[in-house]
Amino acid sequence: MNDTEPSALELESAVARFRVAISDWELSSGELAELLGLEGGGPVDHLLGGKLDVDAETRLRLATEVAHLMDMLWEPAASRSWLRDDEDDDVTPLKFMSAGVTELRAMRAALAGRLS
Numbered sequence: 539m540n541d542t543e544p545s546a547l548e549l550e551s552a553v554a555r556f557r558v559a560i561s562d563w564e565l566s567s568g569e570l571a572e573l574l575g576l577e578g579g580g581p582v583d584h585l586l587g588g589k590l591d592v593d594a595e596t597r598l599r600l601a602t603e604v605a606h607l608m609d610m611l612w613e614p615a616a617s618r619s620w621l622r623d624d625e626d627d628d629v630t631p632l633k634f635m636s637a638g639v640t641e642l643r644a645m646r647a648a649l650a651g652r653l654s
Contacts, residue, residue: 549595556598559605562614563621563632572636574598593639600642604635607649 560570571577574594590598608617621632635642 549590552599552602556602556605559602562605562609562617564618569632569636573601573632575636575638596639597642600639600646601635603646604642604649607646607653611649611652 559565565573574590574597576594608620611617612620622630624630624633631645635645
């Protein structure tokens with residue numbers, strides 16, 4: 539086993555967990571591409587099947603953590619609704635998180651705060 543194998547296995551596991559969030563959240567390929575900061579769109583397998591750059595991998599890991607927190611707070615249907623709720627300021631939580639790593643970290647912190 540070389541030094542890159544654990545990281546590759548860890549990423550594979552994160553991708554598998556993220557696929558559950560994609561399904562639960564009913565993300566379109568365009569929404570997925572935006573959330574991960576990827577150009578264009580395409581099928582989920584194409585987007586997640588290739589080599590992710592550092593930014594996309596970081597976003598994927600953070601989004602997976604956000605999904606876990608959301609699972610602790612709400613049922614999947616409530617999560618889907620909340621992700622697309624734009625009542626407060628015309629920016630949905632999904633759009634907010636799609637802006638980048640900083641926003642995903644902020645969302646993770648905000649949701650974790652709801653649990654404490």
